[in-house]
Amino acid sequence: MFPIAWITLRRITERSMLIQFGVLALVLAYVALGMDSLILSDAGSTEQDGLMVILLFLTAFTFFWTTMEIPREIERKEASVYLSKPISRTRYLLGKFIGMTGMTLGGEAALLTVFSLCMLIKGVRPSSWTLFAAARTALFLVMLNALCCFASICLGEVRGLFLVGAVCLIGACICAVPVLAWASFHPATSWGWVIAHYLAPDLLHYRWEPPPQLRGGYLADLLIYTAGWCILLLGFSRTILVYKDLS
Amino acid sequence: MATADADPSAASDAPPPSRPAPPAAPVIAVRADHPVRPRRIPEPILLLLVVAAALALGVPADRRIRRIQNLADQLSRREQPVFVPFSDMLADRVTLKVHWNQLLDARAAALTRGDADALATATYALLGLADAHQEIGVEMSLPYLLDLVQRYGSDPVTIKAYAALLQPVFLSKTLPNHPAYVQKMVDFAAAQPGGGIQLLATLADTLQSNHESALAIKVLKQIRASGAVRFDTEASMRQLLAMLGPSDPDAADLKSELAALHPLRAQMSDEAGWYAKFTSAGGKGVLRKLETLRAQVPATPLNAFTASADARLIDLYLREGRFRDAVRLRRRFTDYSGSDLENAALFVQGWKPPGDAAHHPTPAKQAAWVAANMPDSVGVNTERWRALLLAGREADANALANQLFAGPMSYLAKPAADLTDAAMGRVSRLSPVLVLHPPEGDVPLEMQGAASVLTAEFDLAPNAPSTSASIHTHIELWLSSDSFLQIVQADEPRSPPPKPVVTKHDDDPWHDEYVDFFTAPDCWPNFANHWAVTATGTTWDAREEIAFNPNQSKRRTDKSLELGLKVTAARTATGWTMRILVPRKLLIPPGSTIVRFNARRGRHDMHAARLVNQYYTWAPIPGIDPRLDLMGWLVVPQ
Numbered sequence: 001m002f003p004i005a006w007i008t009l010r011r012i013t014e015r016s017m018l019i020q021f022g023v024l025a026l027v028l029a030y031v032a033l034g035m036d037s038l039i040l041s042d043a044g045s046t047e048q049d050g051l052m053v054i055l056l057f058l059t060a061f062t063f064f065w066t067t068m069e070i071p072r073e074i075e076r077k078e079a080s081v082y083l084s085k086p087i088s089r090t091r092y093l094l095g096k097f098i099g100m101t102g103m104t105l106g107g108e109a110a111l112l113t114v115f116s117l118c119m120l121i122k123g124v125r126p127s128s129w130t131l132f133a134a135a136r137t138a139l140f141l142v143m144l145n146a147l148c149c150f151a152s153i154c155l156g157e158v159r160g161l162f163l164v165g166a167v168c169l170i171g172a173c174i175c176a177v178p179v180l181a182w183a184s185f186h187p188a189t190s191w192g193w194v195i196a197h198y199l200a201p202d203l204l205h206y207r208w209e210p211p212p213q214l215r216g217g218y219l220a221d222l223l224i225y226t227a228g229w230c231i232l233l234l235g236f237s238r239t240i241l242v243y244k245d246l247s
Numbered sequence: 248m249a250t251a252d253a254d255p256s257a258a259s260d261a262p263p264p265s266r267p268a269p270p271a272a273p274v275i276a277v278r279a280d281h282p283v284r285p286r287r288i289p290e291p292i293l294l295l296l297v298v299a300a301a302l303a304l305g306v307p308a309d310r311r312i313r314r315i316q317n318l319a320d321q322l323s324r325r326e327q328p329v330f331v332p333f334s335d336m337l338a339d340r341v342t343l344k345v346h347w348n349q350l351l352d353a354r355a356a357a358l359t360r361g362d363a364d365a366l367a368t369a370t371y372a373l374l375g376l377a378d379a380h381q382e383i384g385v386e387m388s389l390p391y392l393l394d395l396v397q398r399y400g401s402d403p404v405t406i407k408a409y410a411a412l413l414q415p416v417f418l419s420k421t422l423p424n425h426p427a428y429v430q431k432m433v434d435f436a437a438a439q440p441g442g443g444i445q446l447l448a449t450l451a452d453t454l455q456s457n458h459e460s461a462l463a464i465k466v467l468k469q470i471r472a473s474g475a476v477r478f479d480t481e482a483s484m485r486q487l488l489a490m491l492g493p494s495d496p497d498a499a500d501l502k503s504e505l506a507a508l509h510p511l512r513a514q515m516s517d518e519a520g521w522y523a524k525f526t527s528a529g530g531k532g533v534l535r536k537l538e539t540l541r542a543q544v545p546a547t548p549l550n551a552f553t554a555s556a557d558a559r560l561i562d563l564y565l566r567e568g569r570f571r572d573a574v575r576l577r578r579r580f581t582d583y584s585g586s587d588l589e590n591a592a593l594f595v596q597g598w599k600p601p602g603d604a605a606h607h608p609t610p611a612k613q614a615a616w617v618a619a620n621m622p623d624s625v626g627v628n629t630e631r632w633r634a635l636l637l638a639g640r641e642a643d644a645n646a647l648a649n650q651l652f653a654g655p656m657s658y659l660a661k662p663a664a665d666l667t668d669a670a671m672g673r674v675s676r677l678s679p680v681l682v683l684h685p686p687e688g689d690v691p692l693e694m695q696g697a698a699s700v701l702t703a704e705f706d707l708a709p710n711a712p713s714t715s716a717s718i719h720t721h722i723e724l725w726l727s728s729d730s731f732l733q734i735v736q737a738d739e740p741r742s743p744p745p746k747p748v749v750t751k752h753d754d755d756p757w758h759d760e761y762v763d764f765f766t767a768p769d770c771w772p773n774f775a776n777h778w779a780v781t782a783t784g785t786t787w788d789a790r791e792e793i794a795f796n797p798n799q800s801k802r803r804t805d806k807s808l809e810l811g812l813k814v815t816a817a818r819t820a821t822g823w824t825m826r827i828l829v830p831r832k833l834l835i836p837p838g839s840t841i842v843r844f845n846a847r848r849g850r851h852d853m854h855a856a857r858l859v860n861q862y863y864t865w866a867p868i869p870g871i872d873p874r875l876d877l878m879g880w881l882v883v884p885q
Binding site: 172173175176178179180182183184185186197198202204205207208209210214217218221222224225227228229231232235236238239242243 | 290293294297298300301302303304305306307308309311312313315316318319322328329330331332333336337340341343344347382383384387
């Protein structure tokens with residue numbers, strides 16, 4: 001499992017990856033150093049802009065790279081080579097997941113470091129919110145990686161992209177479902193809404209701004225919630241992979 | 248991107264597995280030549296375990312996160328910290344639910360207090376909310392309606408609940424109980440004034456729409472039992488006739504009564520059409536126009552519409568000082584029973600404006616039309632009572648007064664009893680009374696040469712213990728056949744006296760020192776004449792409408808009245824004096840009579856360093872307000 005994870009993670013040193021992350025780092029430096037003096041004077045807004053840029057980039061990165069990774073390895077028979085070794089499909093799957101997640105989180109850590117340094121050079125000390133938002137983003141990326149793994153194993157590369165997009169769209173709106181359940185006047189309908197809420201990850205959880213005193217508990221619960229979704233998605237992925245004909 | 252040969256080499260560099268693979272046959276047959284550890288747990292069970300673990304972790308965490316978010320509450324306050332899709336729609340749903348929950352809370356509180364009215368109010372609010380919003384559905388209110396009628400089934404507040412439970416939407420769940428509900432409604436209707444005809448008619452309509460003919464006939468027969476067919480029961484009785492078989496013993500009578508309504512409707516249509524012209528007359532010379540219109544129909548016997556017209560004419564005659572004409576018309580009411588008033592009112596309620604007969608007037612226009620042309624049953628019955636008093640039929644008058652001055656008009660019971668005493672000549676029962684008498688000495692210059700001069704004098708008394716009793720105000724009244732003279736002699740210890748600020752006729756005199764007088768020539772609350780003069784002789788006169796109503800907010804003052812006051816005022820060594828000469832015509836009927844009367848002095852100096860605000864009256868009046876219902880009696884003897 002870990003060798004496969006390491007092989008996957010090691011690809012962050014490839015030139016194309018470095019170029020992508022390098023460009024993004026420049027953008028972040030510009031945001032941290034320039035935008036607040038040129039356009040905005042609000043350091044809080046600079047932090048939000050930077051974190052938003054990181055989130056958008058890493059979401060897109062995960063969306064494309066993770067969804068493509070396993071189908072392409074299967075297509076090129078690389079997966080068959082791995083599995084010809086004494087490596088189970090479960091370990092292969094977990095290895096790919098850990099590798100892609102590690103690459104994403106490593107990239108986030110690097111970008112966050114660049115961004116924070118630039119802010120410090122500018123004379124603005126990153127707030128505790130930055131750490132909270134970075135942790136929240138990391139958990140979202142972990143969940144997204146699991147979703148991409150599941151979608152790519154389930155439907156292949158292109159259709160997997162559509163599945164991830166659809167689930168994310170549903171996940172962005174599914175926060176309405178518990179509210180509808182609460183506001184429902186019929187108990188059966190309420191239960192239906194509540195069950196429907198667990199058919200997709202609630203992405204509002206990864207955007208919510210709790211009061212500062214609740215951030216720690218919120219992150220702990222978000223971590224468990226993310227773990228639950230990862231277990232579910234990877235569990236289904238493993239089952240599909242077990243029965244998948246890779247020959 | 249990884250190359251195809253890089254990864255396998257890296258994988259081959261990896262350390263060997265810590266546990267050798269067992270020799271069992273592989274479950275996953277990727278390659279037959281490499282060993283795969285046999286699976287100990289069947290795949291479906293493993294998947295179930297994974298799902299269970301995911302749910303065990305995710306669901307509680309999700310619930311805790313949502314508790315922190317408290318999204319429903321944030322949406323209801325529209326204060327959520329991040330963008331939420333469909334937030335407006337969700338906020339509306341949440342607001343509706345919050346409203347529903349508030350009503351449930353109000354209902355629970357009413358249950359705890361045992362407050363039937365509050366419980367009914369909350370339940371009907373739930374019913375209204377459920378009926379108005381499709382997402383709730385009126386069926387949601389059923390348990391609350393059932394609970395209400397179960398707890399307070401005999402209380403009239405549950406009428407609406409019974410009516411709702413009989414609606415078709417609840418038919419499948421309440422049908423077995425309909426006979427009991429209908430019986431309750433019939434009982435409630437029987438306890439209502441007029442037999443609850445409207446309630447029963449609505450109930451019969453509902454039952455007919457439910458195809459519950461037997462119950463509908465029962466209700467319609469209850470309406471039938473209320474008496475002969477009238478305009479308000481006509482539609483219901485036609486329903487009943489259609490539902491009754493020809494063998495029913497009442498069918499023939501009912502048919503003939505319904506047939507008899509046709510000529511009555513035609514007659515009332517003519518009468519109401521004439522009255523509509525009468526009520527629409529206005530503008531300059533309205534009294535002459537009304538007299539002309541009244542002359543177009545027979546003076547007697549009166550019907551609801553001609554009696555209403557006469558009541559209006561009497562009021563106008565009294566305001567014009569035509570007291571004899573008022574009495575002449577009033578005597579016509581002696582033999583009028585007023586029995587057709589209710590039917591006439593019912594006819595007008597369903598009558599459309601003649602010009603709009605072919606059209607459909609708006610509800611507001613229809614309501615205005617009905618209100619304008621409705622027979623004036625209060626005015627007519629008041630005149631009937633006055634006519635009976637004029638005729639000396641005190642017992643009949645009292646019987647009518649007991650019906651008339653009850654309920655919302657009970658505030659008139661005391662003035663009615665006083666007026667009965669006055670009309671019957673029981674002056675000793677009236678208080679305070681001032682009886683005019685022939686003069687014993689010289690008459691004032693203004694009265695010299697006048698016929699039938701009478702006089703009286705009195706002092707005003709302070710109306711509060713804190714008001715100085717040593718400041719005297721003496722008033723002499725002089726009445727002739729044409730004029731009414733008041734001579735006022737007032738003490739004023741302040742020197743210099745307060746500077747006058749009112750200098751123009753009909754400006755409010757209450758900002759100065761003043762004296763004012765009140766008379767109600769008809770001794771009744773339709774109006775009272777009111778005139779005031781300041782210490783420097785500035786005059787003010789007006790007519791106080793709805794004079795006896797103790798609810799001052801409903802009283803209004805008509806300053807257009809001009810009494811023709813002539814005033815002379817002068818300073819004296821001890822205060823001031825004043826002579827006010829007023830034509831008698833509008834104030835006191837000719838000949839021997841009794842009128843309501845009062846006099847008052849106000850010591851108002853708004854510009855003094857310390858506000859002086861004192862009142863002296865003849866008929867005692869507490870407080871600042873003139874309280875015209877507390878006026879005394881001025882007796883003009885033969």
